[in-house]
Amino acid sequence: MDIRNRGVVVKFMSNALIVEDINTKERIRCVLRGRFRLTDLKPVVGDIVEYVRVHDIGVVESILKRKNELPKPKIANVDQVVCVYTLRRPEVPLLVLDKLLVLVEEANLNALIVLNKIDLLTEEDEQRKRLFLETYSKLYPVVMTSAKTKHGIDQLVEHFKDKTSVFAGPSGVGKSSLLNVICPGANLKTQEVSEKLERGRHTTTAAELLHLPFGGLVADTPGFSLIEVDHIRADKLKYYFKEIREHGNCLFKDCNHIDEPGCKIKELVEEGVIARSRYENYLEIYKEVSEK
């Protein structure tokens, strides 16, 4: 009787995949059992598979049910999307972060918010920083970091421990820099200009999962930096804003919280329970997806 082992698919190569054994952490080159040719279901990075050893290679027998699945980068069983944001260099509009969080909620994933480049913040930014923390730490875990001075990196590491993470966020916020700090040796090439020009190609190649030295896995790609919400239906948007989803109870059951009478959400914005910027961005995205 063959012994079935379990492992995580960490990488794809031309005609084989690399599976990291769940128990031994050994990386084994695997091929797929022939019957996979007959189905549409193929393993992706992040999948947990069952495999048997045949001499020094493995043969993948089956794929375990996925907890979740990201289309781009193609990756399964992600525990958290690490949403990186900066208040300076670049100064990113909150709308960009709120759209990203909508995508994370839509995919039913957990978000970790990282406010990076805090070394660049001055006293003038104190107010904006406080407002940012006030708004988001009610909703998601927030960590403040500097990839440059290493401030907050210990705390960041705690959040990555024993999880499968993927970075996301707009260009230039420091995703690759943070990855290189928490995973020395990852050596993300994406910082180089030549590579950046090939970005289109880079984002279409399969992600690879890297083993973190303190336990856990992280995808080597900059995640989804293209933050596109056009596919979302306007009447579904309310489910992808955490605080709006959690405070229902409007006069109309199907209230979209725009200008309906007896809207509880609008009341909560007035009372300061729901952040005004979040509600305004909700309205903005609602408008955007209604007009398409």
Ligand SMILES: Nc1nc2c(ncn2[C@@H]2O[C@H](COP(=O)(O)OP(=O)(O)OP(=O)(O)O)[C@@H](O)[C@H]2O)c(=O)[nH]1
């Ligand atoms: N001052 C400061 N600069 C930083 C910090 N983190 C990253 N940078 C710089 O910001 C620039 C962009 O960093 P990247 O890590 O390439 O950003 P990215 O998010 O991966 O960008 P894309 O690959 O375009 O998506 C680089 O010049 C980094 O050196 C930080 O915490 N503080």
Ligand SMILES: [Zn+2]
């Ligand atoms: Zn309402």
